[in-house]
Amino acid sequence: MSAVSSLNFRELSEEMNLRVAKGEVPASALPNLKSALRAFLTSFGLSEDSSVGSILRRAYYRNLRLHVERLQAEGREKSYIANRKSLMGKWCSLVTHLDRVAAATTNCMTPFQSMLHELLNQSQTTIAGLARAVGISKSTLGGWVRGTMPNPRAIPSLKRLERFFAMAPDALVALAFERKSFKPVASGPAVNIQYRERLGRITKDAFRLKQVSDSLAQEWSEFVIHKTEKLPDLRRYSRGVWVATDLVTEAETAKNWYCYTKGKYVPTAHITWGHVASFLGWLSRARELGGAGLACCDVQTLAWFSNKQMSRRYMKWLIARAEDKVHNGVLDFAKFVAALNHPQHGYLTQMPELQERLPEAHRPAVWREACEEAYAWASEMKKNLAVAGIEHSREPMAPIKSVLELDDPLEAVADMTTRMKSCRPTTGGLDEAVWARDLLLIKLMASNPLRAKNMKLLTYRSDNSGNLYRRPDGSWFIRIEKRAFKNAKGAAKTRDYDMPVNRVVWSDIERYLNAYRPMLPDADKVDYVFLSSSDEKPEGYVGTWKSLNRRIFYLTRRYLWDCPGIGSHGFRYIIGTATLKKAPGAWDAAAAVLHDEVETVKAHYAHLRSSDGGNYVHTLLDSAFARM
Structure with a gap:
């Protein structure tokens, strides 16, 4: 394609003048086209005598993105930027058209064919290997490489090639067709992950406790100290120690206060607070939305984890929310309830004064009996769930x-x-x-x-x-x-x-x-x-x-x-x-x-x-x- 390899921007501009003279481009659009090209060249330090080279060919979409970013940095309006992109697209289309004409005249490779050869060399693979990886017929891809031009039905296959090589959307399609002859096709990956789709739906319906009272914050801080200090005042199971570390990826802030103690990060506190905020948030969730319907001021205490009835209702709701799946989050909640209410070393069992922070209608007559009942129920749930088996609501290898x-x-x-x-x-x-x-x-x-x-x-x-x-x-x-x-x-x-x-x-x-x-x-x-x-x-x-x-x-x-x-x-x-x-x-x-x-x-x-x-x-x- 030596006929166009030396094409410079002055010659390209003259070609656009010819299009106007032939009536293929409106004369009124020419000033804007010339202005857009001059600004584009200036942003890259080029002149009219510079060679077009790959600037409006292989590297066009990358250069256009950089040009747009500079316009955004200048504070240009969206309509202005959209118009500039449209104008530059016409210059790119003209270069592609000239390359096609030159290829036909000199019996050389078309721009589309040349790009396929470049991609094959870049990936160091064969036509058969690339066809198999992308999901295209070997004969189809082979025909394109030999010079056959695709028909419009091949656009989805071209889009897969674009995604495979991480090309800009329509980069290959634009080389295969005149710009006016194709419609853009969505280029996102076709893989759908059910867990992510469900997670996207339920995260829009957040129910975690958002307003944390000073009393609850104090309760939690004292609990974290109990789990981390070397000589706790209360009995603690030997395997129930939480580690505080100075190896942290972010500093302590007002938003992550719950996973720090004495300036050190506590990973287990980060995870466990999720159960606390979720359960207490569910307690204050409206009844018509499946929650317990309590006032926010009435749920601000860890003492609720000794309420067997509410814990059971919450676990049932979690399972229903996960499309009837018993996932690890349900089992972890049962384990946490059992640990807090253990007859000998449970934290709540040893903190009877916390019952006074419950609303009177939900305050147990005998604290220890309530803890024992919650422990027995949670322990049974742990065993039943372990026997029944946990259903993973998320398949980590699916993506x-x-x-x-x-x-x-x-x-x-x-x-x-x-x-x-x-x-x-x-x-x-x-x-x-x-x-x-x-x-x-x-x-x-x-x-x-x-x-x-x-x-x-x-x-x-x-x-x-x-x-x-x-x-x-x-x-x-x-x-x-x-x-x-x-x-x-x-x-x-x-x-x-x-x-x-x-x-x-x-x-x-x-x-x-x-x-x-x-x-x-x-x-x-x-x-x-x-x-x-x-x-x-x-x-x-x-x-x-x-x-x-x-x-x-x-x-x-x-x-x-x-x-x-x-x-x-x-x-x-x-x-x-x-x-x-x-x-x-x-x-x-x-x-x-x-x-x-x-x-x-x-x-x-x-x-x-x-x-x-x-x-x-x-x-x-x-x-x-x-x-x-």
Whole structure:
């Protein structure tokens, strides 16, 4: 396509003049078209003598996005920006048209065909492999690559190709058709997760207690102190101790006061307060909405957890709200009620003075008897629910089902990073620093699938005293104290984490730390590896990257094929599954990379474990089966 490879913007402008002369473009639109093009060129430091190159071709949608962001920063109105996008779309369409004409004249590849070849080279795959991954007929894709142009019925397939390569919506469709001949098609992932849909509905109907009285706040604070201090005044079960830690991802505020004590963060308090706020919120929920209908001022006490009748009604409502599923939240609530009312070391059993804070109509005659009754009922519920089995209202592996079904699920992550590399910003500066940070984050999650909290708290120091450190031989490792893990009382209690980073990630680490991290805000104030960009953190906030998990969700939704988005924990499923598919029965290896107990891994990956015996038998009998 040498005929258009040297096309510059002056020549492009003259082509638009010809369209006006032929009546194909209204003369009244020409001044606005020329003005839009001049502003677009100025924003990128270009002139009319600059080559069109990829600016209005391969990189058009990315450049348009940057141009729009600059207009927004200037305070332009939405109508002005929409008009500018429409005008620039006409220039892009003209370039595509000229490229098609040149291709037909010189017998070269069309813009659409050229893009397909570029995508195949970029992904380092075959036509058959790409067709299989995207869900397109091999013969159809092969025909397009050889020069056959798609018909309008192929638009959904083109949209899947766009999503697979993380291209802007309509980037391929616009190359295949004249802009006026196609209608935009929604480009979001087609995967629907029932749990997320239900969660979206019920979260609009929030019922947690919003107004917390000073008396309830004091009750809760005293309870947290009882669960965390080394020498409590009341009896406490040996396994009922809560850990307070200084390893926190966010500072104490008026909104998260309930999970702090004496300046330290208490993870279990964070979880348990959810049960308290939900139960007390349900008590004050209107009867016509399924609640108990009590006044908000009457529910401000932990003493309600010794009311068996209300606890039972609440659990029934929870089950109905979850579409008749008995999920872990229901079982956890029963466990909490039983623990609070234990005859010997239950906190409420030892705090009879709390009964005076209940409304008189709901105040028990004998406090200890009420606690014993609540304990007996909750204990029975725990046993019954355990026997009946818990129904998971959420299937954690559902969003990545298509990934986990691959022979090697890690290949999907490799494809993801390839697509991320192709979207590297050309403008440099902060945008490129964010791109390098995101790429390192995904590759490090694949190499060392840690939980989001551990990733947020990951540190680097030039003297190698941080969590991420470099050994004398040039290899990179991650070391984390066992107390920093969620399972510090389980798998992590016997060993610290000190694991190698895959060598493929080493260059990304060094490039990010040396060139890109210093560009990000607060790089000189904190030693965390991953930092927020200016628009990812509250004004004035200095600390960990609070929205790290949301960023992973966005990146996987955009770049991980056929995935509606997952958090950091999804990478643990991918790596665990990939390990066990490559080495069936290697439970110790999977547990090591996940820093978890072997039995826990076996429980989570039972779908793989159940097939081990069958695969082993088939291997033994291969010679006989070969004759069949």
